[in-house]
Amino acid sequence: MTRIVLFASGSGSNAENIARYFSGNSAISVPLIISNKRDAYVHERARRLGIPSFTFSKAEFDEGSVVIDTLRTYEINFIVLAGFLLKVSQPLLDAYPGRIINIHPALLPKFGGKGMYGDRVHQAVVEAGETESGITIHYIDEHYDEGDIIFQATCEVLPEDTPEEVARKVHALEYAFFPEVIEKVIAKTFV
Incomplete structure (x- = not known):
C-alpha cells in the first residue's frame, strides 16, 4: 500500500x-x-x-x-x-x-515561478492574450515550478474570457486529471 x-x-x-x-x-x-x-x-x-x-x-x-x-x-x-x-x-x-509532485494551474514553463499561483496565474494568462492555458503536473525540485514535467492538459482561452472563466476551465482539468496521473506515477514509482 x-x-x-x-x-x-x-x-x-x-x-x-x-x-x-x-x-x-x-x-x-x-x-x-x-x-x-x-x-x-x-x-x-x-x-x-x-x-x-x-x-x-x-x-x-x-x-x-x-x-x-x-x-x-x-x-x-x-x-x-x-x-x-x-x-x-x-x-x-x-x-x-523523486516522490514529490505538484500541480500548477498553467502550462509550464510559462506563468511559473515564485509568486505565480492561483488567480495571479489566470490574470497573467488573460493579460498576455494567451489562446490556451491548462495544467502541468510535475516533479518538485529545489526551484519553483522547474521540476521535470509529468503531464500537461490544455483548455482554450477565448478573447472574452475573464481570469475567473480561465480558472473554472483549469479547475475542471485539475479535477479530471490529477488523481489519475497520481495513480500512474505511483504505479511507476513503486514497481
Missing part, C-alpha cells in the same frame, strides 16, 4: 477530490493532510473526510525534521502538493527523492 500525504495551503478542493478518488482503493490511501495555514479550509475538508490534518509553520517546513517525523509516523511514501504555496525545503526533497 502506498500512503500519500496531501499538502495544501487553502480551500483544499483538489485535496478533497484526490482523497475521494482514492477512498477505498486497495493500493493507494490518503491517511494525512498537512497545511502551512491553521485557518485553511482544507482542515475542515479533512475533518469531514475523517483524515487527520496538521499545520506546520514555514520555519518548521524549512527545517524539516518535525514534518518528516510526522510523515514517518503516518508511514508516508509519497507527497502530493495540491495548492501548496511554500517552496519545498531541501530536507523534504532529500527524504522523498
